[in-house]
Amino acid sequence: MEFDVLFASVPTADLSRSAAWYAALFGRPPDIIPNESEQMWRVTDGAWLYVIDEPDRAGTTTVSIAVASLAEATATLEARDLSIVSSETVGEAGRKAWLVDPDGNSIALIEVN
DSSP states (O other): OOOOOEEEEEEESOHHHHHHHHHHHHTSOOSEEEETTEEEEEEETTEEEEEEEOTTTTTOOEEEEEOSOHHHHHHHHHHTTOOOOEEEEETTTEEEEEEEOTTSOEEEEEEEO
8 A cells, every 4th residue: 555645634723823823834825725724735745734723623733744954944943933842852863843833733843863
């Protein structure tokens, strides 16, 4: 079995507020707005993250995104006024930095050695 595309959802209680935050995270507006309750960003060729209006589930998600340079990524995000809440070395595998969106969903940026 082969998988072609990944769609990961992030539930939010306030789609407008969260969409602005994710636009800052990705450095651009959403790539697709399929309907009034979803906004989508293409992360890689086969991976999409979509923010969805689901107040009952808001704040319950963790998404991890691999980056080539964690130092560059965190500096870029801090320049966009997004705060890194913590960072850590993960054994010999790499390093990880955490952000939290306005609803409390966790976004981990990972640099793999």
